[in-house]
Amino acid sequence: MQIAILSFFHYFTPMFKKRENVFEVEEGKFLSPKFDVDGLIPVITTDCKSGDVLMHGYMNEEALKKTIETKEAHYWSRSRKSLWHKGKSSGFIQKVVEIRIDDDQDSVWIKVDIGSGASCHVGYKSCFYRSVPLGKIKDSNKIEIEFKEKEKKFDPKKVYKNNSNPTKL
Amino acid sequence: MQIAILSFFHYFTPMFKKRENVFEVEEGKFLSPKFDVDGLIPVITTDCKSGDVLMHGYMNEEALKKTIETKEAHYWSRSRKSLWHKGKSSGFIQKVVEIRIDDDQDSVWIKVDIGSGASCHVGYKSCFYRSVPLGKIKDSNKIEIEFKEKEKKFDPKKVYKNNSNPTKL
Numbered sequence: 001m002q003i004a005i006l007s008f009f010h011y012f013t014p015m016f017k018k019r020e021n022v023f024e025v026e027e028g029k030f031l032s033p034k035f036d037v038d039g040l041i042p043v044i045t046t047d048c049k050s051g052d053v054l055m056h057g058y059m060n061e062e063a064l065k066k067t068i069e070t071k072e073a074h075y076w077s078r079s080r081k082s083l084w085h086k087g088k089s090s091g092f093i094q095k096v097v098e099i100r101i102d103d104d105q106d107s108v109w110i111k112v113d114i115g116s117g118a119s120c121h122v123g124y125k126s127c128f129y130r131s132v133p134l135g136k137i138k139d140s141n142k143i144e145i146e147f148k149e150k151e152k153k154f155d156p157k158k159v160y161k162n163n164s165n166p167t168k169l
Numbered sequence: 170m171q172i173a174i175l176s177f178f179h180y181f182t183p184m185f186k187k188r189e190n191v192f193e194v195e196e197g198k199f200l201s202p203k204f205d206v207d208g209l210i211p212v213i214t215t216d217c218k219s220g221d222v223l224m225h226g227y228m229n230e231e232a233l234k235k236t237i238e239t240k241e242a243h244y245w246s247r248s249r250k251s252l253w254h255k256g257k258s259s260g261f262i263q264k265v266v267e268i269r270i271d272d273d274q275d276s277v278w279i280k281v282d283i284g285s286g287a288s289c290h291v292g293y294k295s296c297f298y299r300s301v302p303l304g305k306i307k308d309s310n311k312i313e314i315e316f317k318e319k320e321k322k323f324d325p326k327k328v329y330k331n332n333s334n335p336t337k338l
Contacts, residue, residue: 051220056276100297104336107225128269143200167273
């Protein structure tokens with residue numbers, strides 16, 4: 001019963017400022033993030049030095065709050081269905097340099113410092129290690145993508161050991 | 170009946186290569202993007218010159234194909250529920266310089282050239298024109314965000330005229 005009351009209370013009291021009108025959301029000075037039906041907001045993570053996009057993830061209210069307060073990136077892991085302090089198991093912590101929010105406050109951009117580390121569970125620095133060729137498509141079932149990172153920064157088998165692969169078909 | 174058959178056929182024949190196993194998706198050389206239950210894939214758009222994130226959007230299969238082939242960014246507008254050739258009404262076309270796909274191929278990063286134009290419907294160059302302060306939160310209902318872009322690049326009222334605002338509460 002206590003849990004039910006707490007859930008009910010939480011549902012009607014978002015952690016951040018309530019979204020009251022479009023002008024306030026777009027031109028106002030208060031953070032009023034929009035979380036989707038699953039309680040998540042998409043997050044773009046870039047390397048503060050190179051500017052490269054490292055990963056695309058999601059945060060729930062708690063992950064966003066923890067990221068702001070601890071200055072270390074926290075996400076919501078959709079595969080594990082739990083709060084995810086990035087780097088806690090791999091050692092590849094993301095130190096947050098800046099957080100930006102977009103016009104309608106339904107996505108977040110964080111700039112992070114990963115030192116000489118990596119961000120991708122496959123072993124590359126960025127998750128976006130492959131490039132898609134531009135121009136007329138001959139056969140959309142055989143579009144060959146090009147590896148832009150040639151070497152892995154670490155061996156995932158050694159770092160993650162027996163953890164299950166988050167990639168889903 | 171014909172429509173039903175076409176829909177059925179389309180459901181079982183995705184436009185791009187079928188995702189057959191995790192290794193192929195992560196380490197293979199073919200584009201096999203994952204579209205969510207709504208048929209969409211999230212897209213990060215950065216400025217090819219400054220590296221700044223300009224916007225976060227979504228593409229469906231057709232938008233991704235058109236972006237690859239025309240080298241101009243096409244998205245799926247979730248507010249208008251239609252294909253969206255960015256810049257067609259505003260003039261702010263995004264010329265695509267590179268497309269990257271991430272490890273599990275469920276998000277896209279495009280680098281674009283917008284010349285001296287803008288990307289945000291509110292009038293700023295980037296949609297991410299406000300910064301969230303880091304550190305201990307005193308009152309999460311009153312987190313003041315800081316404008317990092319001081320001046321709008323254009324007047325949305327003149328450019329978009331009577332188009333409805335895509336921002337939803």
